[in-house]
Amino acid sequence: MKSRIQSDSLSLRASKVIPGGTYGHVSPATNLPRDFAHFCNKASGVTFEDVDGNEWIDFMCAYGAVLHGYQNxxxxxxxxxxxxxxxxxxxxxxxxxxxxxxxxxxxxxxxxxxxxxxxxxxxxxxxxxxxxxxxxxxxxxxxxxxxxxxxxxxxxxxxxxxxxxxxxxxxxxxxxxxxxxxxxxxxxxxxxxxxxxxxxxxxxxxxxxxxxxxxxxxxxxxxxxxxxxxxxxxxxxxxxxxxxxxxxxxxxxxxxxxxxxxxxxxxxxxxxxxxxxxxxxxxxxxxxxxxxxxxxxxxxxxxxxxxxKRVAESVMAKGRFFCDELEKLSSEFNFKLQMTGPASMPYPWFEGDENLYQIQKFCKLASKQGLFFHPHHNWFISDAHDQQSIEQSLNLARKAFEEM
Ligand SMILES: Cc1ncc(COP(=O)(O)O)c(C=O)c1O
CATH class of the missing domain: 3.40.640.10 (Type I PLP-dependent aspartate aminotransferase-like (Major domain))
Incomplete structure (x- = not known):
């Protein structure tokens, strides 16, 4: 279980001085459960550290704002x-x-x-x-x-x-x-x-x-x-x-x-x-x-x-590999995951998962492995995602599927 002490304490402080605690797409209304990071300390390349010192491999890229990796x-x-x-x-x-x-x-x-x-x-x-x-x-x-x-x-x-x-x-x-x-x-x-x-x-x-x-x-x-x-x-x-x-x-x-x-x-x-x-x-x-x-x-x-660096082509190719492998992995475990949309910014969708229950469960289990996968927003690939970090992420995703 990841530590959440600083994150909880900051959430409490925020709720006293900021309407809703935090707002916009990271507000509690649209945000992720407590398993996910809620406050960030620092980031570099494809990883970030949350306020409790937990390390994450990131697939949101500051909701798309980061294309070449954090602190390129x-x-x-x-x-x-x-x-x-x-x-x-x-x-x-x-x-x-x-x-x-x-x-x-x-x-x-x-x-x-x-x-x-x-x-x-x-x-x-x-x-x-x-x-x-x-x-x-x-x-x-x-x-x-x-x-x-x-x-x-x-x-x-x-x-x-x-x-x-x-x-x-x-x-x-x-x-x-x-x-x-x-x-x-x-x-x-x-x-x-x-x-x-x-x-x-x-x-x-x-x-x-x-x-x-x-x-x-x-x-x-x-x-x-x-x-x-x-x-x-x-x-x-x-x-x-x-x-x-x-x-x-x-x-x-x-x-x-x-x-x-x-x-x-x-x-x-x-x-x-x-x-x-x-x-x-x-x-x-x-x-x-x-x-x-x-x-x-x-x-x-x-x-x-x-x-x-022909970055658009590069993130599309990296995303293609990642999406194909993640879909294959899901079918190994008899789940039907489809990575919809362009491969450089895929939206994950389990067939028939209208209430988002499966994707929420998968992303929550992935979060235990240090993967920042979002259950109801498209993900983003950056050019800092290299073969090694993608393969590492796929290995961690396998553990999430095993547990699921
Ligand atoms: C398609 C699209 N248009 C407009 C916006 C608004 O941009 P901003 O949040 O920078 O105001 C966003 C933000 O997510 C977006 O995704």
Missing amino acids: EEIENAVNEQRKYGSVFNHPHEVTVALAEKLIEIIDFASWAVFAKNGSDLTTWSIRVAREYTNRPLIVKAKGAYHGVDAWCDPGLGGRIESDRADIIEFEWNDLNQLEDIFQNNTDQVAGVILTPYHHAAFAPSVMPKEDFWLNVREICSSNGSLLILDDVRTGWRLHEGGSHRHFDFAPDLSVYSKALGNGYAISACVGIDELKNAASDVFLTGSCWNDAVAMRAALTSLSICQS
Whole structure:
């Protein structure tokens, strides 16, 4: 049994001074049972140490924010170099322009970029750009898709009023008839459609786009004068080094990135087509520490590594091996585990496990072995996962299956 003394004590302290103890995706409401780590001490590569000194092999990568492994040496060196000059100033640093240039070089359809701190900052900003450009009110999204914390799209119930979602219409992922109906019933009213590259809802297996989904979505948006916005916040740089639209072979009008972009340093970016540049400059965008040269230096270095080491391909191949082996292992024990979604960010699903009982049990047993597997959120592979750590994890997973 792992020690939990510090973790319990911190949880108690947190509950006194932080509403709910901790919040967001690590809140007790959506968080994991006591078997899992709840507070982190330090992390390096693919492992982290919790506040009680327990070591974990990590498959969540800070919920996707870490792509090259915790404390990647090249990124940390670049960040330390930048720190000698400072981080947040009155004005942007040269690195702001360099980062925009880099994104435009990498992302085929993009001719400009803006920056913020979180994915939500820019998914919300991007729909305002769509409204500004089209002079239309409606935004279409997929049911159950997460785009951030703002009232037009958040998954919670608190603090919302009806008008927050008055101009948001939802359709079932992959249902093109429903999407077409929305356009037919709202002629010249839809400013944009915002979608993730594939459907990665929490508490459910991931669903890939059906054949020609993207081709049709692109066509429907273009023929109706609406913008196609890609929310690549979670997926960016794990599917394709040029943005996830390349993986599925289509071109959006705007794309939003965050998570892996800064390898753990807070930064988000929105890129867009040239035609939207004027509208983009008319939609207000700012923030206390948004021109953060340190985070931008981290992102610039991260993107260079993505290119030089072909990281998207690498994490996909590592994930493929891991997912195939884990599925084989499960069938050895007569369980039907499917690793759904792309192999670089798989969502684990036991066939018929509608109440999530089996996956919760498996992840809990895996936690006893020091594996940080999440029972109801997709996992993330980083480029620091090497053959040795993956094989070690599979051996530990075998022990969890044995016990299960
Ligand atoms: C697809 C998607 N969009 C938007 C967001 C919001 O990003 P942030 O939490 O950085 O505001 C997230 C965060 O998990 C996400 O997964």
